[in-house]
Amino acid sequence: MNEEQISRIEDQHLAATYSKLPLAIAKGRAASLWDAQGNEYIDCMGGYGVAIVGHCNPKVVEAIRKQSEKLITCHGSIYNDARAELLDKLIHIAPPNLSRAFLCSSGAESVEAAIKIARRYTRRPEIVAMTGSYHGKTLGALSVTWTQRYREPFQPLLPEVAFTTFGDAEKAREAVSDKTAAVIVEPIQGETGIKPAPDGFLKELREICDAHGSLLVFDEVQTGFGRTGRMWACQHWGVQPDIMCVSKAMAGGLPMGAALAREEVMGAMAKGDHSSTFGGNPLSCAAASAVIDYILDEHLVEQAEKLGTVFKQGLADLSAKHKSAREARGMGLMLALEIRFDVHDLLLKGLKERVLLLYSGKNVLRFLPPLVITEEQINRVLDVLDRLISAEEKTRFEH
Numbered sequence: 001m002n003e004e005q006i007s008r009i010e011d012q013h014l015a016a017t018y019s020k021l022p023l024a025i026a027k028g029r030a031a032s033l034w035d036a037q038g039n040e041y042i043d044c045m046g047g048y049g050v051a052i053v054g055h056c057n058p059k060v061v062e063a064i065r066k067q068s069e070k071l072i073t074c075h076g077s078i079y080n081d082a083r084a085e086l087l088d089k090l091i092h093i094a095p096p097n098l099s100r101a102f103l104c105s106s107g108a109e110s111v112e113a114a115i116k117i118a119r120r121y122t123r124r125p126e127i128v129a130m131t132g133s134y135h136g137k138t139l140g141a142l143s144v145t146w147t148q149r150y151r152e153p154f155q156p157l158l159p160e161v162a163f164t165t166f167g168d169a170e171k172a173r174e175a176v177s178d179k180t181a182a183v184i185v186e187p188i189q190g191e192t193g194i195k196p197a198p199d200g201f202l203k204e205l206r207e208i209c210d211a212h213g214s215l216l217v218f219d220e221v222q223t224g225f226g227r228t229g230r231m232w233a234c235q236h237w238g239v240q241p242d243i244m245c246v247s248k249a250m251a252g253g254l255p256m257g258a259a260l261a262r263e264e265v266m267g268a269m270a271k272g273d274h275s276s277t278f279g280g281n282p283l284s285c286a287a288a289s290a291v292i293d294y295i296l297d298e299h300l301v302e303q304a305e306k307l308g309t310v311f312k313q314g315l316a317d318l319s320a321k322h323k324s325a326r327e328a329r330g331m332g333l334m335l336a337l338e339i340r341f342d343v344h345d346l347l348l349k350g351l352k353e354r355v356l357l358l359y360s361g362k363n364v365l366r367f368l369p370p371l372v373i374t375e376e377q378i379n380r381v382l383d384v385l386d387r388l389i390s391a392e393e394k395t396r397f398e399h
Contacts, residue, residue: 003036023351028055031373033356041351042377045358046368049190049222049334052249053294054372060252060290067286074282076103076275082282082289089292090258093231097240100266103280105255107221107247108136111184113259113274114243115140115158118182118215121268125159128175128183128214130166134191135184135219135245144184147191167197169204176208182215182243183208187233190222193364194329194336202239215242215265221257222334225249226295226371229305229332236331251287300371308332310375311367314382322389324396335367336360337385341396346388353384 001009003024010020025041027034031054033041046052053060067082074080083103091099102113115127129135129144136142142151143158151157164175166189176183183205189195209216218241223233227249230236234244242265247257255278278284295301308331315328315337326338339346342362350357360366365385369377 001036006036021347021351023356030054030057031370031377039354041354041356042369042373042381043356044367044369044381045356046370047248047253048358049227049248049368050253051370052225052227053252053291053298053300054370055253057252057290057294057372059294060287063286063290064254064283067283071282073278074280075277076280080280080282080285082285083280086280086285086289086292089289090260093292093296094260095232095234095240095244097242097262098244098260099263100261102259102261102266102269102274103285104247104257104259104276105278105284106136106257107219107245108138108141108257109276109279110221110245110247110257110259111135111141111144111219112138114182114184114217114245114261115144116274117243117259117261117265117269118217120273121265122181122213122215124179124181124214126162126177126180127158127160128162128164128172128180130185130189131163132166132189132192132195133163133184133186133219134189135186135221166195167201169201169208172205173208176212176214178212180209180212180214182217184217184219186219186223187237188223188228188331188334190334190366191360193338193360194334194366196329196331197237199237202234202237206239209242217241217243217245219245221245221247222368225291226301226304227332227334227368228330229301229308231295231301233331250291251284252291254284254287256284256288295371298372304332304371307371307373307375307378308335311335311378311382314378315367315385318382318385318389321386322393324389324393330367333367333369333371333373337365337367339363339365339389341392346385346392349388349391350384353388355381355384 006024024036165171243261319325324340358366
């Protein structure tokens with residue numbers, strides 16, 4: 001099918017809940033994508049951070065092929081070798097206190113599990129979340145997501161959810177009490193502009209939770225698996241969570257997520273308390289095992305740190321050069337460039353330059369490329385951004 005046919009069918013039959021770019025992608029490899037006409041693009045979106053080991057990574061493709069010929073589905077009520085292999089690898093790379101996992105199919109599901117686990121363990125009702133947070137759009141995950149335009153059409157949401165200011169430990173101290181089951185936080189907020197937690201904030205949250213017997217939940221759905229130059233973003237600050245939510249990059253493109261927890265915390269969940277038909281299916285488990293192996297074997301965590309330094313410096317140079325560019329920020333290959341105007345036109349013009357860009361709020365360009373992106377591709381992206389911003393400034397400020 002050509003692009004016109006693809007878009008017509010989707011527009012006619014798919015729920016109209018996505019803002020669509022005028023692009024139909026048919027093929028991917030590493031950090032490149034090809035549209036239905038065969039045009040190649042450098043991918044700085046990465047499926048919103050999913051394609052961390054690259055599109056159609058050969059090791060992942062081979063693992064999927066082998067497993068698909070062996071066994072595709074196996075309910076969690078039955079033991080399975082692919083699931084056991086993944087769990088062994090996942091717990092090995094997890095923060096040292098997280099030794100149990102609930103396997104599911106998405107980041108929002110992992111947050112839903114975390115909320116239930118926290119309430120079950122503490123027998124308390126309240127969850128404290130952060131201003132600027134994003135945890136998903138299922139009802140429970142939406143309840144701890146800050147953005148009001150996502151929340152308002154679906155009120156009432158979960159009761160006894162409170163929000164405190166991201167980065168302000170004193171406000172958190174006021175918000176958390178002995179009725180708080182858990183505090184949930186992204187070490188780096190993704191949907192509201194790539195905002196890392198201020199130094200010391202996560203450590204103080206840990207101390208506040210400990211003082212009240214509350215659990216600390218890290219949402220590492222977007223930041224995990226090496227994205228920020230550490231296997232987990234929380235390692236930048238040396239803080240251990242009680243529960244950690246992961247997904248996106250986990251299975252190299254197949255749907256998968258997990259809520260990881262301390263032994264005694266997960267131990268509060270009784271048989272039948274929570275389950276998922278597709279959670280821990282052999283196909284996704286085999287893919288996830290291949291992803292972990294590839295990240296470790298190819299030193300992608302270190303590569304994310306190295307290439308992220310190059311990319312961030314390039315963005316900082318653009319910020320210094322252009323009066324409309326405010327700030328470059330982020331860690332590893334989770335980066336942002338804040339602009340003084342709506343970036344929608346830059347996204348569209350980027351497509352004409354064969355670069356797929358991503359936004360994070362109206363005036364922030366977000367970069368979540370595969371960790372296998374090359375320095376040459378990064379420099380090409382920076383050159384394109386330089387030209388696009390220059391042209392936009394000329395149009396906006398010189399007329």
